[in-house]
Amino acid sequence: MKKVVHAACPHDCPDACGVLITVEEGRATKIQGDPSHPVTRGFLCAKVAKYLDRVYSPERVLYPMRRVRPKGPLGRSDGPSSGLRSVAPPGRPGPAVPTRPEAAQAFQRITWEEALEEITSRFESIVAEFGGEAILPYSYGGTIGVLNGASMDRRFFHRLGASQLARTICSMAGEEGLKSVIGIKMGTEPEQFRHSRYIIAWGANIHGNNVHLWPFIEEARRAGAKLVVIDPYRTRTAKCADWYLPINPGTDAALALGMMYVIINDGLHDSDYVARYTIGFEQLRQKVQEYPPEKVAQWTGITSADIVKLAREYATARPAVIRLNYGVQRSEGGGMSTRTIAMLPCITGSWKEVGGGLQLSTSGAYGLKREALEGTELMLTSLGRPARVVNMVELGKALNSLDEPPIKALFVYNSNPAAVCPNHNEVIRGLQRPDLFTVVHEQFFTDTTDYADIVLPATTFFEQKDLQAAYGHYYLQVSNAAIEALGECRSNVEVFRSLAQNMGFTEECFQQTVDEMIDVALGADNPWLHGISRHRLEREGHVRLNFEGAEFAEQPAAAEPTQAGGDKAFLPFAQGKFQTASGKAELYSEALKSQGLDPVASFTPPGESRNSDQAKAFPLELLARKADNFLNSTFSNIPSVREMEQIGLLEMNAADATPRGIADGDTVRVFNARGEILLRARVNGAVQAGVVSGQLNWAKLTPGTRNINVLTSEKLTDMGNSATFYSVLVEVESFKSSC
Ligand SMILES: Nc1nc2c(c(=O)[nH]1)N[C@H]1C(S)=C(S)[C@@H](COP(=O)(O)OP(=O)(O)OC[C@H]3O[C@@H](n4cnc5c(=O)[nH]c(N)nc54)[C@H](O)[C@@H]3O)O[C@H]1N2
Ligand SMILES: Nc1nc2c(c(=O)[nH]1)N[C@H]1C(S)=C(S)[C@@H](COP(=O)(O)OP(=O)(O)OC[C@H]3O[C@@H](n4cnc5c(=O)[nH]c(N)nc54)[C@H](O)[C@@H]3O)O[C@H]1N2
Ligand code: SF4
Ligand SMILES: [Mo]
Numbered sequence: 001m002k003k004v005v006h007a008a009c010p011h012d013c014p015d016a017c018g019v020l021i022t023v024e025e026g027r028a029t030k031i032q033g034d035p036s037h038p039v040t041r042g043f044l045c046a047k048v049a050k051y052l053d054r055v056y057s058p059e060r061v062l063y064p065m066r067r068v069r070p071k072g073p074l075g076r077s078d079g080p081s082s083g084l085r086s087v088a089p090p091g092r093p094g095p096a097v098p099t100r101p102e103a104a105q106a107f108q109r110i111t112w113e114e115a116l117e118e119i120t121s122r123f124e125s126i127v128a129e130f131g132g133e134a135i136l137p138y139s140y141g142g143t144i145g146v147l148n149g150a151s152m153d154r155r156f157f158h159r160l161g162a163s164q165l166a167r168t169i170c171s172m173a174g175e176e177g178l179k180s181v182i183g184i185k186m187g188t189e190p191e192q193f194r195h196s197r198y199i200i201a202w203g204a205n206i207h208g209n210n211v212h213l214w215p216f217i218e219e220a221r222r223a224g225a226k227l228v229v230i231d232p233y234r235t236r237t238a239k240c241a242d243w244y245l246p247i248n249p250g251t252d253a254a255l256a257l258g259m260m261y262v263i264i265n266d267g268l269h270d271s272d273y274v275a276r277y278t279i280g281f282e283q284l285r286q287k288v289q290e291y292p293p294e295k296v297a298q299w300t301g302i303t304s305a306d307i308v309k310l311a312r313e314y315a316t317a318r319p320a321v322i323r324l325n326y327g328v329q330r331s332e333g334g335g336m337s338t339r340t341i342a343m344l345p346c347i348t349g350s351w352k353e354v355g356g357g358l359q360l361s362t363s364g365a366y367g368l369k370r371e372a373l374e375g376t377e378l379m380l381t382s383l384g385r386p387a388r389v390v391n392m393v394e395l396g397k398a399l400n401s402l403d404e405p406p407i408k409a410l411f412v413y414n415s416n417p418a419a420v421c422p423n424h425n426e427v428i429r430g431l432q433r434p435d436l437f438t439v440v441h442e443q444f445f446t447d448t449t450d451y452a453d454i455v456l457p458a459t460t461f462f463e464q465k466d467l468q469a470a471y472g473h474y475y476l477q478v479s480n481a482a483i484e485a486l487g488e489c490r491s492n493v494e495v496f497r498s499l500a501q502n503m504g505f506t507e508e509c510f511q512q513t514v515d516e517m518i519d520v521a522l523g524a525d526n527p528w529l530h531g532i533s534r535h536r537l538e539r540e541g542h543v544r545l546n547f548e549g550a551e552f553a554e555q556p557a558a559a560e561p562t563q564a565g566g567d568k569a570f571l572p573f574a575q576g577k578f579q580t581a582s583g584k585a586e587l588y589s590e591a592l593k594s595q596g597l598d599p600v601a602s603f604t605p606p607g608e609s610r611n612s613d614q615a616k617a618f619p620l621e622l623l624a625r626k627a628d629n630f631l632n633s634t635f636s637n638i639p640s641v642r643e644m645e646q647i648g649l650l651e652m653n654a655a656d657a658t659p660r661g662i663a664d665g666d667t668v669r670v671f672n673a674r675g676e677i678l679l680r681a682r683v684n685g686a687v688q689a690g691v692v693s694g695q696l697n698w699a700k701l702t703p704g705t706r707n708i709n710v711l712t713s714e715k716l717t718d719m720g721n722s723a724t725f726y727s728v729l730v731e732v733e734s735f736k737s738s739c
């Protein structure tokens with residue numbers, strides 16, 4: 001018996017690929033990209049192409065387990081702040097501390113009934129003694145499938161009256177910055193990039209993180225388009241670019257303001273579009289006078305001649321599009337950086353053109369009925385008020401804080417905070433608390449399960465059904481279960497359904513089936529969902545959002561069919577129709593003013609940057625980046641994926657290495673006031689002088705069992721209270737190992 005099942009990749013990636021899984025005798029034997037999906041176009045990224053290795057890995061968590069050994073990875077005896085003591089120097093890849101089956105040895109197998117019973121009784125006694133808010137859910141992007149990302153879990157924690165988690169770790173600064181101008185998270189369709197003549201990848205590692213946009217860019221370049229990359233790190237995308245502009249970290253707002261100085265003063269803006277569809281242009285015109293290219297050059301490290309050239313080329317090449325990604329907003333001023341960049345297509349009017357505009361995210365278009373999936377009203381029933389909010393970026397602070405009520409229980413799913421959270425040493429200090437009851441629902445024995453009291457086995461997307469939206473295109477998909485759950489694995493939806501039952505929650509919403517929940521999600525009052533039913537999705541696999549029926553999506557006469565299926569290009573803002581309070585693109589924002597921010601725009605250098613006081617002790621700017629072949633910390637433990645990456649490196653410029661006596665291949669100690677890590681120096685052309693770069697990885701697979709987040713801070717961004725992974729100062733020295 002052989003069958004091919006349609007699924008959708010639910011990893012936290014803009015591409016949301018259509019996937020075809022071949023199943024023989026109940027076992028998945030092949031995975032491929034869906035050739036009929038207009039963005040996937042038949043290929044998958046290198047890591048998901050190897051997904052059978054992940055699904056059938058001998059390291060999967062397959063049964064519920066209870067801790068029988070002390071918390072912490074086996075083999076680590078040192079305290080949380082002394083990551084270097086028991087360390088062999090880096091240089092040879094491979095685990096410093098074993099994963100599984102060794103990691104599983106800290107646990108004893110138990111039944112689901114025992115696990116649910118233990119969680120229920122611990123939760124009940126915590127609620128009785130400290131109140132529901134002493135329990136904190138912690139989840140993020142393990143799967144961003146609509147149901148397994150946020151539905152039954154939210155209902156459960158709302159009903160319990162648990163603390164709320166502000167899910168800010170990734171994109172909130174950018175979201176706020178973008179919305180302050182255009183009011184909604186929407187932008188140019190990927191398919192339209194093939195029509196662009198000038199493409200700027202701005203803080204966007206397209207080759208690594210958004211690979212399905214690349215073929216469209218290549219198509220555009222074959223027709224003569226120019227690709228410009230603005231990134232402090234020479235990414236694979238930068239290496240392929242026609243023009244690479246290394247920028248000093250966190251200075252993008254200055255660059256965008258400098259470009260607008262040139263565009264406006266040269267009269268290259270679209271006065272008609274500006275007059276019709278924006279507000280605040282006069283204030284912006286005045287504001288940009290503070291940002292002449294000579295001054296901007298000093299902040300950004302990009303010459304004034306290049307700033308002028310970039311501005312003129314961008315404003316005159318038509319159509320010109322910006323792929324802005326979340327890299328620029330992981331800095332202290334990340335909200336304002338995103339805001340200023342989002343102004344560019346609003347003043348050049350490039351939103352009018354097929355292949356123009358800007359894409360940061362497309363997720364705002366889906367408008368699914370998320371409130372109904374999440375059952376927010378249950379919180380008001382149980383608590384009578386909204387529960388307190390804990391920012392996920394500040395997990396270290398929250399777990400070690402004296403605030404009342406203390407966090408006595410942590411329930412982690414869809415996330416690996418012991419690897420991905422900033423200020424790692426503080427996070428570990430909190431997770432080690434013997435009085436903290438930690439449940440982790442996982443597919444693997446991660447850095448976080450090393451601190452779990454109870455581990456629950458989680459299905460992969462091969463084993464569960466879900467609805468899939470996207471943040472890099474406009475197609476909805478149903479993802480079908482291809483195989484039976486391995487071992488005793490359960491999906492997020494089923495885990496929280498069984499917990500609700502065990503806790504005696506009788507509300508009907510806890511009984512809803514997966515199909516009923518998909519129907520609920522699709523039942524939103526959004527014209528773009530019109531005609532898209534579960535049955536249609538099951539039949540067709542993927543369906544483009546229904547822009548035809550929508551009033552604000554009228555096509556200008558010039559828009560030719562550009563989509564594979566002959567659909568017309570979607571130009572959301574060709575005739576204004578921005579989703580702001582004023583209905584215009586807000587170059588001046590009252591809302592920002594009321595938050596104490598510059599209502600137009602401004603550039604403030606990050607507190608942790610080269611010219612700040614802190615730079616005296618820690619003079620180098622660190623980019624604590626993602627790996628091209630992992631997905632945040634996911635995939636780091638899969639050998640066939642791991643061998644595609646070079647891990648444990650600190651990339652640096654010879655201008656910084658030589659005076660420190662560091663040569664390529666040397667072991668270096670990278671440190672600041674928060675922590676230290678040993679890495680291997682790679683002296684290459686990846687970064688400019690003054691900047692160093694390291695990669696996210698599982699802590700226990702990094703020598704010293706500490707990862708790059710020992711160096712990052714819990715400092716929040718200017719908007720959206722997001723993380724500042726790319727505003728970090730460090731010092732580096734040669735490390736002479738005694739062993
Ligand atoms: N292969 C792979 N794909 C992924 C992920 C992954 O880990 N690996 N992660 C997924 C997730 S969760 C997300 S949110 C997306 C994120 O995708 P991106 O938004 O592309 O995010 P980042 O990789 O954080 O940053 C992009 C680029 O911004 C650069 N950068 C850093 N600081 C600055 C700055 O101050 N200015 C400018 N101009 N650039 C800067 C970085 O060097 C990096 O090359 O990718 C998703 N896709
Ligand atoms: N230094 C540094 N730190 C970063 C970043 C960076 O660029 N640099 N990027 C940040 C960003 S953008 C993000 S989005 C966050 C990501 O933070 P996380 O969302 O925590 O990301 P992952 O490391 O992918 O961990 C997800 C975990 O969920 C598990 N999982 C997958 N599917 C399921 C499921 O269906 N159910 C359950 N229960 N578990 C599942 C996976 O096995 C994996 O261990 O990291 C942030 N941290
Ligand atoms: S991680 Fe991204 S590129 Fe890779 S298969 Fe999933 S959606 Fe596609
Ligand atoms: Mo992210």
